[in-house]
Amino acid sequence: QKTGVTGYCTLTGRFSHQLFGYLFELGKSIVRREVRSLNERMVPLEAIVPAAQNNINTQFILLEKGKITWDGQNKMCLGLVADKTAAVHLQLWGEECEAFEAGDIIRMENGIFSYNKNNLVLRAGRRGKVEKVGDFTMEFVETPNLSEVKWVPDPNNSN
Numbered sequence: 001q002k003t004g005v006t007g008y009c010t011l012t013g014r015f016s017h018q019l020f021g022y023l024f025e026l027g028k029s030i031v032r033r034e035v036r037s038l039n040e041r042m043v044p045l046e047a048i049v050p051a052a053q054n055n056i057n058t059q060f061i062l063l064e065k066g067k068i069t070w071d072g073q074n075k076m077c078l079g080l081v082a083d084k085t086a087a088v089h090l091q092l093w094g095e096e097c098e099a100f101e102a103g104d105i106i107r108m109e110n111g112i113f114s115y116n117k118n119n120l121v122l123r124a125g126r127r128g129k130v131e132k133v134g135d136f137t138m139e140f141v142e143t144p145n146l147s148e149v150k151w152v153p154d155p156n157n158s159n
Helices: 013-041
Strands: 056-065 069-071 074-082 087-093 104-116 119-123 129-135
Touching: 056 087, 074 119
Parallel strands: 087 119
Antiparallel strands: 056 074, 056 104, 069 074, 074 087, 104 119, 104 129
């Protein structure tokens, strides 16, 4: 019994090409399925509402990014983002401030739309994630800006 030993096999000819083709198609199928599943969960900005839950999956373009300020020891900046249905203020923290520029198309997973210091902002929060997925080419509107809408609690829903 030997440990740390790995074996290998040399594939030649038609079989190796068939195997590679199969694995390549299998990989593409898995990626397509994951992207389709993620896209099905994406919601337009007009559908988000203030809540204390990380449950927003959406995609938008960063139109403007404000200057970086400090909240204690943490960097933060506000931006304006939009999709083809609405706009909203986006709050970026720490390294996120340098990671994005105006024109970037950003995908957010498990984001939160809630108040921070009397401002209603969309943010990734601790459980969410934002990532750049493209740049410059995206249909968008600048109104309505959901951060400027007067929101009132739903008496039938405590969330």
